[in-house]
Amino acid sequence: MRCEVCGREIRGPPYYRVIEGGRLTVCSQCSKFSDQEWDPRRPQARRSPTRRRSAQPKPRRRSDIETAESLELVDGYGMIIKKARQKKGITVEDFAKKISEKESVVKKLEKEDMNPPLNLVRKVQRELNINILEEAETGTGAVLTRPMGPRTLGDMIKIKDSTKKEE
Numbered sequence: 001m002r003c004e005v006c007g008r009e010i011r012g013p014p015y016y017r018v019i020e021g022g023r024l025t026v027c028s029q030c031s032k033f034s035d036q037e038w039d040p041r042r043p044q045a046r047r048s049p050t051r052r053r054s055a056q057p058k059p060r061r062r063s064d065i066e067t068a069e070s071l072e073l074v075d076g077y078g079m080i081i082k083k084a085r086q087k088k089g090i091t092v093e094d095f096a097k098k099i100s101e102k103e104s105v106v107k108k109l110e111k112e113d114m115n116p117p118l119n120l121v122r123k124v125q126r127e128l129n130i131n132i133l134e135e136a137e138t139g140t141g142a143v144l145t146r147p148m149g150p151r152t153l154g155d156m157i158k159i160k161d162s163t164k165k166e167e
């Protein structure tokens with residue numbers, strides 16, 4: 001089973017989270033985007049007559065996904081990662097294992113040869129105790145709004161949601 005947010009194979013039990021109004025089955029990393037759960041055993045009852053329409057709009061919490069739109073990687077983040085890793089005295093291989101990624105992913109990261117998804121960046125930051133994200137300005141860093149190809153996380157979720165429309 002694959003995570004409906006990041007697309008990775010879900011290791012361990014899947015999490016059921018309502019993200020941006022869509023019911024998604026996600027990995028433990030992406031479960032952090034939302035703490036609203038849904039019950040996979042219960043069919044989606046959208047048109048229940050008892051449904052109340054709330055008068056005021058839902059307060060939109062600033063989720064990680066939205067935050068991602070305004071974050072970018074700092075210049076030279078690859079070198080920062082590499083130096084922090086070397087300072088810890090761990091090899092690329094060991095580091096890859098620690099963050100459950102492939103060695104090739106770590107190598108690409110350190111060479112700045114990829115546009116890493118936010119959850120990967122967060123894992124790296126946590127593991128190495130560094131900060132390689134900054135608020136986006138008009139600067140030049142690699143912007144994190146396109147973690148995989150032309151779609152943003154937000155787009156993917158919207159697309160998921162629209163496919164769930166009944167009728």
Ligand SMILES: [Zn+2]
Binds near residue numbers: 007
């Ligand atoms: Zn995920």
